[in-house]
Amino acid sequence: xxxxxxxxxxxxxxAAQRLRSHAREPGLPSLTVHALWQRLVRLYLLTFHRLAVxxxxxxxxAAPFMLIGNHTSHLDALTLASVLxxxxxxxxxxxxxxxxxxxxxxxxxxxxxxxxALPIWRKHTGTGDLAFLRQRLEEDRLxxxxxxxxxxxxxxxxxxxxxxxxxxxxxxxxxxxxxxxEGAHAAWPPxxxxxxxxxxxxxxxxxxxxxxxxxxxxxxxAVAAACEAAVRELRDEHVVVRR
Amino acid sequence: MxxxxxxxAEAFASPVTLWLVAATxxxxxxxxxxxxxxxxxxxxxxxxxxxxxxxxxxxxxxLPAMILPVLAGKAWLILAVTLLGLLCLREYSRATGLFRxxxxxxxxxxxxxxxxxxxxxxxxxxxxxxxxxxxxxxAVVTIPLDRPSGYVQRTALGIFGFMLFGAGLAHLGxxxxxxxxxxxxxxxxxxxxxSDVLAFTIGKLLGHAKLVPATSPGKTRAGALGALLGTxxxxxxxxxxxxxxxxxxxxxxxxxxxVLVGVGAQAGDLMLSSIKRDIGIKDxxxxxxxxxxxxxxxxxxLLVAPAVFHFxxxxxxxxxxxxxxxxxxx
Numbered sequence: 140x141x142x143x144x145x146x147x148x149x150x151x152x153x154a155a156q157r158l159r160s161h162a163r164e165p166g167l168p169s170l171t172v173h174a175l176w177q178r179l180v181r182l183y184l185l186t187f188h189r190l191a192v193x194x195x196x197x198x199x200x201a202a203p204f205m206l207i208g209n210h211t212s213h214l215d216a217l218t219l220a221s222v223l224x225x226x227x228x229x230x231x232x233x234x235x236x237x238x239x240x241x242x243x244x245x246x247x248x249x250x251x252x253x254x255x256a257l258p259i260w261r262k263h264t265g266t267g268d269l270a271f272l273r274q275r276l277e278e279d280r281l282x283x284x285x286x287x288x289x290x291x292x293x294x295x296x297x298x299x300x301x302x303x304x305x306x307x308x309x310x311x312x313x314x315x316x317x318x319x320x321e322g323a324h325a326a327w328p329p330x331x332x333x334x335x336x337x338x339x340x341x342x343x344x345x346x347x348x349x350x351x352x353x354x355x356x357x358x359x360x361a362v363a364a365a366c367e368a369a370v371r372e373l374r375d376e377h378v379v380v381r382r
Numbered sequence: 383m384x385x386x387x388x389x390x391a392e393a394f395a396s397p398v399t400l401w402l403v404a405a406t407x408x409x410x411x412x413x414x415x416x417x418x419x420x421x422x423x424x425x426x427x428x429x430x431x432x433x434x435x436x437x438x439x440x441x442x443x444x445l446p447a448m449i450l451p452v453l454a455g456k457a458w459l460i461l462a463v464t465l466l467g468l469l470c471l472r473e474y475s476r477a478t479g480l481f482r483x484x485x486x487x488x489x490x491x492x493x494x495x496x497x498x499x500x501x502x503x504x505x506x507x508x509x510x511x512x513x514x515x516x517x518x519x520x521a522v523v524t525i526p527l528d529r530p531s532g533y534v535q536r537t538a539l540g541i542f543g544f545m546l547f548g549a550g551l552a553h554l555g556x557x558x559x560x561x562x563x564x565x566x567x568x569x570x571x572x573x574x575x576x577s578d579v580l581a582f583t584i585g586k587l588l589g590h591a592k593l594v595p596a597t598s599p600g601k602t603r604a605g606a607l608g609a610l611l612g613t614x615x616x617x618x619x620x621x622x623x624x625x626x627x628x629x630x631x632x633x634x635x636x637x638x639x640x641v642l643v644g645v646g647a648q649a650g651d652l653m654l655s656s657i658k659r660d661i662g663i664k665d666x667x668x669x670x671x672x673x674x675x676x677x678x679x680x681x682x683x684l685l686v687a688p689a690v691f692h693f694x695x696x697x698x699x700x701x702x703x704x705x706x707x708x709x710x711x712x
Binding site for chain 2: 142143144145146147150151152153164166167170229
């Protein structure tokens with residue numbers, strides 16, 4: 140009888156390295172902490188920011204898929220993660236700036252265990268790492284939360300999407316769900332220590348598919364452009380709704 | 383209070399306890415001095431010296447972590463056994479992939495905590511009932527997920543893990559219900575470690591014929607036989623003093639006890655080797671430098687604990703005269 144006995148991808152790594160490893164697979168202790176953290180965040184977003192979500196029906200029922208959006212605040216990843224049901228939240232990883240969230244061991248512990256983040260390093264993370272993340276996304280049936288602008292917008296206006304999103308999904312069956320979050324920049328802009336109360340509105344759009352897009356530079360650029368257009372469309376819809 | 387720490391007089395009430403602790407620390411001291419001598423004379427290669435220091439450093443942390451809870455009292459012993467069980471279960475889950483089924487693993491953790499609680503409570507009925515009950519719960523708990531694919535694998539992996547690190551290992555803590563448990567528990571902890579050392583040393587010196595080369599290429603028949611004989615002799619000899627004046631103090635029973643420890647220790651080792659070979663890994667972890675994971679160190683204890691418990695329990699029992707259900711009442 141053949142069983143599928145697969146050790147954890149990060150099996151045998153020392154604890155400190157595990158926290159920063161792209162191979163990290165959370166176990167029962169991390170999952171418990173993460174579930175508690177998710178509940179706290181959900182409660183916080185509902186009470187402190189009166190989060191309103193539209194388009195929930197656009198979320199795929201099963202992983203793998205990607206959640207992407209505009210990036211203006213530390214609230215963004217927390218908000219996008221909070222709309223996932225717990226069954227999907229267990230397998231959702233936020234791709235976060237290594238320099239910001241994984242610099243110290245304590246920060247890395249919090250980012251890895253509570254938020255379930257994986258580090259993207261501006262200098263060190265190359266195409267090889269992205270290829271591994273793409274493989275994990277598909278094989279482990281994960282959800283990646285990613286902000287393709289690559290950094291928080293200082294002004295609140297949306298910047299251009301970078302190609303990394305294309306490297307992750309071009310030519311793959313994994314759908315990309317575009318989101319637009321409004322109000323996060325006013326509530327917690329870059330440079331401020333703590334968030335202010337303020338209304339947050341999250342709009343979730345219909346999933347995009349890129350299985351026909353070639354896996355090359357042109358394809359990556361096409362994916363990034365299509366994703367950016369989809370998020371901009373959601374933003375402009377928002378304006379219409381508000382009038 | 384349950385977590386009272388025993389006085390020194392209580393802890394060393396049996397002279398055997400004192401001998402065993404003293405012998406252990408003398409051995410460790412000799413090992414440190416021998417390694418220092420190797421370092422000063424430059425006889426051993428630097429890589430080997432580094433390896434030796436790693437092992438000795440690990441032992442310097444491990445031995446107090448093993449011996450102090452035994453000396454401190456029943457509740458501390460059970461707490462240490464619970465932590466050891468949780469660490470072993472975690473390594474096992476991450477090696478076998480059981481951790482990808484958190485619901486099953488959570489039931490194993492629940493069963494492990496309850497069975498150690500039953501030992502602490504001195505509630506033998508519950509202690510025994512928890513094996514079939516946990517197995518039953520594990521068999522049904524993933525049905526609501528409506529994911530029949532992989533059912534046998536996840537259920538079986540969960541039951542195996544609970545039985546080894548929960549139900550089986552908890553027998554070591556249950557021995558604490560007998561007020562004179564200290565010499566016996568120390569004897570078990572140290573003799574299974576001794577069995578490993580004997581098998582390794584005798585195998586290196588005399589061994590040629592392999593024992594089960596596909597399962598564990600390093601083990602030799604000479605090492606296995608030598609470790610069995612040595613462990614049996616030492617357990618029987620010290621057991622004679624431990625069980626002085628009881629039904630167990632008969633040559634045949636003492637030798638049988640020694641054989642049980644000797645065979646159980648090596649069987650536990652080979653069992654872990656089989657698990658590792660099947661998965662295709664070398665060590666169960668990296669938490670103990672020079673040893674590997676916690677399971678690589680404590681594998682020989684897993685099968686010895688329940689076997690010795692029921693063998694000794696049949697003849698002299700554990701805590702028959704002591705108050706039962708000290709926490710739950712009833």
